[in-house]
Amino acid sequence: MAIGPVQLIVLGFDRPRFRGEVIAELERLRANDAVRVIDALAVHKDEEGALEVEHLSNLTTEEAIELGSKVGALIGLGIEGEEGMAAGALAGAEAAADGVHLFPEGPDAWDVIADIPAGTAAALLLIEHHWAVPLRDAIMRANGFRISDxxxxxxxxxxxxxxxxxxxxxxxxxxxxxxxxxx
Known part of the structure; x- marks a missing residue:
């Protein structure tokens, strides 16, 4: 299966008031074939920095089986407490073992979890931009490439x-x- 351009978005929520609006909008975008949520995690960081993680998704069962939990592997975070976090870290390390660097290292590194303020919640959304696939493919056919975004x-x-x-x-x-x- 060809995957379109993928973006990791981290959304913070201070005293969240969820009324279903965010999920409804993601479902609308999916129905229009604009985006697909590949994976999503809800993270709550308490005042001491301890994490609670819950898996979220609007994938079909078949898509969920095919794609698995990708956000955890990408950032080294898993669900199911410390055991799940260790599994997420292992999956991320295995993906990087062949010289693939998931995120830059050093001073430019993005520490997704550190960016979440204590006492807040966050949604980590791995989104595929279906709308951009024809544009990306046209750029590639013209021997173009992404420099930055x-x-x-x-x-x-x-x-x-x-x-x-x-x-x-x-x-x-x-x-x-x-x-x-x-x-």
Whole structure:
């Protein structure tokens, strides 16, 4: 099976108020064949930094069997307590054994778990971007390749006239603080 471009997104939740909206939106995107959630973990980090991990997914049974638990292997985190964490770390180490580096090492390394603040919850979503497959394939046929990628901050969009400073502050607050305005 060909896999489209894949992205790991880590979403933080301060005092989460889950009403099914996030899952409904992911299901809508899946129904439109825009994205597929390959794997998802819910992580709660208590005030002392101890973790509770739960596996989440909107995969079909067949897809879940085919893909397995990929987020844990990718970042060295598993479910089922310390035994599961050891299994996740082992799976990540095995994937890297052949010289494949899952994430950069050294000062540029991304420590996903360390980024989750104590006393909060996080959803780790491994998302396949189906919409991008035809574009990626066309780029490859033209002998093109990805050099880098990143999300652009709302503040950077002010400089090119796509947002006002006020809009950028509001969007940044929504994207990074876990609070909403007017609620």
């Amino acid at each position: 990143a999300f652009v901050s709302p503040f950077d969009l002010v400089a090119i006239g796509l947002h006002t400073a006020e809009e950028a502050r509001r969007l940044d607050a929504l994207e990074t603080s876990g609070t909403t305005t007017g609620r």
